[in-house]
Amino acid sequence: MGAQTYEPTWESLDARPIPAWFQDAKFGIFIHWGVYSVPSWIRVREGRYASYAEWYYARVMGELKGDEDFHARTYGADFEYRDFAPMFTADLFDPDFWAELFAEAGARYVVLTSKHHDGFCLWPTRSPFKQNWNSMDVGPKRDLVGELTEAVRRRGLRMGLYYSLIEWETNRTARTPSGRFIPQAAMDKYGIPLDRYVDEHVLPQLKELVTLYQPAVIFADGGEWDEGESFWHTREFLAWLYNNAPNKDEVVVNDRWAKGMPGRHGDYYSSEYQDVEGIGAGHP
Structure with missing residues (x-):
């Protein structure tokens, strides 16, 4: 597989x-862990996507x-x-213990x-x-990331690594009436200029992760919500990955890199609750 060169076309990429x-x-094992783990709270509601504690910024504050008045009342x-x-602080984080537990499971x-x-x-x-x-x-x-990567491989x-292409502080959306997930003041204060976001932030970060940690799995998320592949340079990045990643013969990617991609392209499909029209019946 290593001798093959892939072009930035779906015909070529899908042939891998x-x-x-x-x-x-x-x-x-899939791990959600981050700043949202500090409050670790959300009101349980009916409906899909409604009770994700990792969405604290958008669903409790945004x-x-x-x-609910949980945030103002508590903090x-x-x-x-x-x-x-x-x-x-992650003061109890013991990557070797985690890795041992995962292996035993x-x-x-x-x-x-x-x-x-x-x-x-x-x-x-x-x-x-991101300084x-x-x-x-x-x-x-x-x-x-580095500590757990080393422990898991030992x-x-x-x-593998999950990476959100979108960031609430920068990206607008058609998914809410206001066109945003969090208060405008937070976007104004912390957002990245949109004309610099992909070329100067997202793509360099993805290549940085691949070069430093060589993830065997890359789980992209959010790219499929509002923007198409031309915005994210999806095909160009995947061609780079398949041709140039240090572990190019090992890495697999999912299907959430751009609007219109889920269930059509990717090494594995990652529909959150349903497989659209059974399209993934013969696909990982």
Whole structure:
């Protein structure tokens, strides 16, 4: 597989064989962990997507909140989401213990949220837009991605990374009446200029993660919500990944990189609750 060169077209990218290890792996561990783990709260509601505690910024403090006053009552009306970061200390984090537990459970791979929609990074990213908003600069003062990656591999498991393409502080959306997930004031204060967001932040971060940690699995998220592949440069990045990643013969990606992509392209499909029209019946 390594001798093949892939072009930035779906015909070429879709022709890439799915690495055999993933076909055989069957069972993996997926970890949501970040600043949102500090409050660890959301009101349980009816409906899909409604009770995700990792959506605290949007659902408890932002545009999707209901009538609860939990945040103001517990932390104060002037307490920003970013004020949680120093409280995210990870002081009990023992990566070797985690890896041992995962191995004993029979898992073959592990996927960690390197960056969720709040934009907080669990590694010391070089992105100029994430200084003081990553786990080395604030909170744990540790490379959480790197430590867990090393521990997992020592146990003979493969390591993967989740990466949110969108960030609530920057990206607008058609999913809410206001066109945003969080208060406009937070977007104005912390958002990245949209004309610089993909080329100067997202793509360099993705290549940084691939180069530093060589994830066997990349789980992209949010790219399919509002923007198409031309905005994200989806095909160009995947061609780079399949041709140039240090572990290019090992890595697999999902189908949430751009609007219109789910269930059509990707090494594995990751429909959240349903497989649209059974399209993935013969696909991982």
